Amino acid sequence: MEFRRLGRSGLSVSEIAYGNWLTHGSQIEEEQAQACIRAALDAGITTFDTADVYANTVAESVLGRGLAGQRRESLEICTKVFWPTGPGGPNDRGLGRKHVIESCHASLKRLQTDHIDLYQAHRFDPTVPLEETMSAFADLVRQGKVLYVGVSEWNAEEITRGAALARELRIPFVSNQPQYNMLWRVIEAQVVPASEREGLSQIVWSPIAQGVLTGKYKPGQPPPAGSRATDENGSRFVQRFLRDEVLERVARLEPLAAQAGLTLAQLAVAWVLQNPNVSSAIVGASRPEQVHENVKAAGVKLDADLLTEIDSVLLGVVEDDPRLTARAS
Numbered sequence: 001m002e003f004r005r006l007g008r009s010g011l012s013v014s015e016i017a018y019g020n021w022l023t024h025g026s027q028i029e030e031e032q033a034q035a036c037i038r039a040a041l042d043a044g045i046t047t048f049d050t051a052d053v054y055a056n057t058v059a060e061s062v063l064g065r066g067l068a069g070q071r072r073e074s075l076e077i078c079t080k081v082f083w084p085t086g087p088g089g090p091n092d093r094g095l096g097r098k099h100v101i102e103s104c105h106a107s108l109k110r111l112q113t114d115h116i117d118l119y120q121a122h123r124f125d126p127t128v129p130l131e132e133t134m135s136a137f138a139d140l141v142r143q144g145k146v147l148y149v150g151v152s153e154w155n156a157e158e159i160t161r162g163a164a165l166a167r168e169l170r171i172p173f174v175s176n177q178p179q180y181n182m183l184w185r186v187i188e189a190q191v192v193p194a195s196e197r198e199g200l201s202q203i204v205w206s207p208i209a210q211g212v213l214t215g216k217y218k219p220g221q222p223p224p225a226g227s228r229a230t231d232e233n234g235s236r237f238v239q240r241f242l243r244d245e246v247l248e249r250v251a252r253l254e255p256l257a258a259q260a261g262l263t264l265a266q267l268a269v270a271w272v273l274q275n276p277n278v279s280s281a282i283v284g285a286s287r288p289e290q291v292h293e294n295v296k297a298a299g300v301k302l303d304a305d306l307l308t309e310i311d312s313v314l315l316g317v318v319e320d321d322p323r324l325t326a327r328a329s
Contacts, residue, residue, distance in 0.1 A: 001044030002299040004279040007174035008199035011117065011148055013076050015273055015298040017047035017203060018291065019282035020059045030062060032286065037066030039288035043295040047076040049177075049203065049282050051122055052107050053083035060110035068112050075117075078203070079107050080152060080177075082122035095125035095133040104140050118203075120150040120177055123326070124158045130165060138169040150175035150203070153326040156194035163198035173200065179326065180204035180278070182213060182253075182271050182310060183241055183318055190322040192277045201279040204272050208283075210238035212246070213268035215254055219244040246317045256309055260302065269297035274307065 003012045018040035020033070040048070050063050060079060067075060081103040084093040091098050104119060119140065125133065140146040149171055151162060159176060166173030176195055178187045180202065187202065195201060208214055241247075250264075257267040272281050283294040 001046075001295065003046075004201075006118070006148065006203075006279050007195075007201045009148060009172050009174040011076065011172075011174065013047040013203070013280045014045050015280055016043075016045055016269070016295050017049050017078075017280045017282045018045050019049040019205065019284050020063055021051065021054050021205070021284060030065075033062050034066050035288050036285045036291055037063065039285070039291040041070065043292055044298075045291075045295065046074060047078065047203075047280055049078045049205075050111075051080035051083070051120075052085050052103055052110075053080070053122065057085055057106070057110060060107055064110050064112040072113065077111055077113060077116055078118040078120065078150075079111065079116055080120040080122040081107075082125065095121055095128045095136075097132050097136040100133065100136040101140070104145055108145060115144060116146050118148045118150050118175065119146040120152050120175070121154070122152050124151070124154050130161055134162065134165040134169055134171075138171045141171045148172045148174045150177065150200075152177035153179070154191075155322065155325045156190035159191065159194045159198060159200060163200070173198070175200055175203050175279070177203045177205060177282075179206045179237075180272055180275075181207050181209045182268060182314060183209050183246065185318055185320040186322050186324045188275075188320060191325065192275070196277055201277050202275070203280045203282060204278055205282045206237070207272045207281040208265050208268045209241050212238060212241040212250060213253075214263075214265040215250060217242060217247055217250075219247040219251070240319075243317075249314050249317050252313045253310065256306060256313070260300075260306060262297070262300065263293065265294060266297045266300070267302075269294055270300040270302055271307075271310065273297065273300070274302055 002015045004015060006013050048063060050060050052060060081100055082095060086092045093099060137149045154176055163173055180187055254264050257264045260267060269281050272278050285291045
């Protein structure tokens with residue numbers, strides 16, 4: 001496993017992070033989830049990403065049980081706050097002070113830890129003054145319950161505003177967690193430059209485009225049974241990629257992957273790690289062997305000619321409009 005610093009901070013994270021969105025407490029049983037966590041630890045992954053909203057808090061509990069007994073100093077545990085949890089009352093959502101503080105305390109209990117390494121605002125909340133949100137994060141940092149602060153799917157302007165307040169409050173604002181892969185590059189034009197300027201780096205989700213960049217979805221054929229495209233929660237994210245023109249281009253990437261000595265999935269994960277502003281790529285798994293396969297992308301250097309060929313194959317099907325940054329709804 002290779003490691004990179006997160007933004008301009010002193011925190012190092014593993015190039016491959018293990019995430020449990022849509023799997024723990026939802027798609028797979030507890031025993032299988034624990035097997036995947038053990039596989040991640042065995043493979044040298046130290047960075048684990050979750051969120052309170054995943055499986056309505058259950059995913060955090062599963063991860064907490066899976067990491068119990070591990071040397072805490074050897075792990076980077078990351079979670080998030082924003083989306084509704086619990087019964088969904090008026091204060092069970094958003095980035096108001098009450099929800100941020102109470103959610104942090106609840107996450108600490110579920111994760112069985114006394115501190116969260118990276119606490120992230122899961123979306124930007126336009127209904128709450130940003131000063132209120134950042135001051136709540138600052139209090140958690142000063143109490144030692146949170147070590148670093150990050151965000152997820154914030155646009156360039158929001159990142160810039162958050163960074164200014166973080167400097168004023170003297171708290172470590174270090175990362176953004178966006179969707180990013182060969183097909184979805186909306187962060188490149190604005191978010192990455194703003195992040196570099198403000199000292200943040202990216203921890204990216206969906207590096208294999210919800211499984212599309214594994215090659216398992218074929219043009220003109222229905223999605224395989226049990227795949228992300230057939231999952232009630234995950235299908236809305238993958239549908240945008242399930243066009244024949246996209247799937248045909250993905251099939252043309254397979255010989256390029258073979259040429260590099262990689263599977264298509266490994267090529268996809270390695271591709272996002274070629275961006276110097278990316279510190280870690282989050283991979284999920286429903287089977288331990290998927291973890292062991294994906295970690296082989298760590299430390300891989302792709303040559304410039306291969307990157308150019310990839311761009312040529314995907315020309316016309318890549319989404320790069322910064323206005324497509326995910327918004328809260």
